[in-house]
Amino acid sequence: MILIHCPYCDDIRPELEFAYAGEAHIARPADPSALSDAEWEKYLFIRANPRGRHNERWRHVHGCGRFFNAVRDTVTDKFELTYKAGEPRK
Amino acid sequence: MADAAVRTAPVPAEAAEFPGVSIALGAPLARWSLRARDPKALAKAIGHKVPGTIGETLGGMACLGPDEWLLRLPEGASIPLGEGLPLSVVDISERAVTLVLDGDRAIDALSAGCPRDLSKFPVGYATRTIFETVEIVLIRESETRWSVDVWRSFAPYLWTALTTAASHLR
Numbered sequence A: 001m002i003l004i005h006c007p008y009c010d011d012i013r014p015e016l017e018f019a020y021a022g023e024a025h026i027a028r029p030a031d032p033s034a035l036s037d038a039e040w041e042k043y044l045f046i047r048a049n050p051r052g053r054h055n056e057r058w059r060h061v062h063g064c065g066r067f068f069n070a071v072r073d074t075v076t077d078k079f080e081l082t083y084k085a086g087e088p089r090k
Numbered sequence B: 001m002a003d004a005a006v007r008t009a010p011v012p013a014e015a016a017e018f019p020g021v022s023i024a025l026g027a028p029l030a031r032w033s034l035r036a037r038d039p040k041a042l043a044k045a046i047g048h049k050v051p052g053t054i055g056e057t058l059g060g061m062a063c064l065g066p067d068e069w070l071l072r073l074p075e076g077a078s079i080p081l082g083e084g085l086p087l088s089v090v091d092i093s094e095r096a097v098t099l100v101l102d103g104d105r106a107i108d109a110l111s112a113g114c115p116r117d118l119s120k121f122p123v124g125y126a127t128r129t130i131f132e133t134v135e136i137v138l139i140r141e142s143e144t145r146w147s148v149d150v151w152r153s154f155a156p157y158l159w160t161a162l163t164t165a166a167s168h169l170r
């Protein structure tokens, strides 16, 4: 089982306590009605989907409940690091 | 039609006994979910000491997250609701029931479905975690006694899973 460090609990917990929540650092447009359909589509659906290092959101859903960000390698499934929501991209 | 709320037990009232562990429905409790950015303001509002570290318990109150606590007190207890303050006090007494596991092998029965290393839990440690697919709040009350708070509708499943695990202990 993969073990994941929760930056809020500051503890390493089994992956069963966590839920994946998609790519990280996607800011909601401040004024959605000013966007074209193509721009709105890009915000809603288009993701980087890299092979390798990926900044992504996780939630410690069966733990402290907090969302946080992680850098995970999509090839090896190894977690490089985790950091609190709101911190800059790492 | 009578308009009275009747509490029914979702699991057998009789404790299930196995070599090294008994599993029983705990007494009904008063429970609150407490949320606040400032633990000191929360402590002042409800007149109760607030544990500051995730996992810590203090006088029936467990710190579950950076701004979240679970307070469990005997049935009938009440606390101030903190009206008008930037915090949340929600009565969740009837949402969950408590299963109490007692005995040397309680840790083995729990480990059958919980992925955490329970041997590392100090007495007094409390955490939200998972048993098989069911979310629980697990509290180590003593070396051999464990409290499992589970949502009422999941209790029959958890009862079956725990008693099955306990019946397989060798």
Ligand SMILES: [Zn+2]
Residues within 6 Å of the ligand: A006, A007, A008, A009, A010, A060, A063, A064, A065, A066
């Ligand atoms: Zn956590």
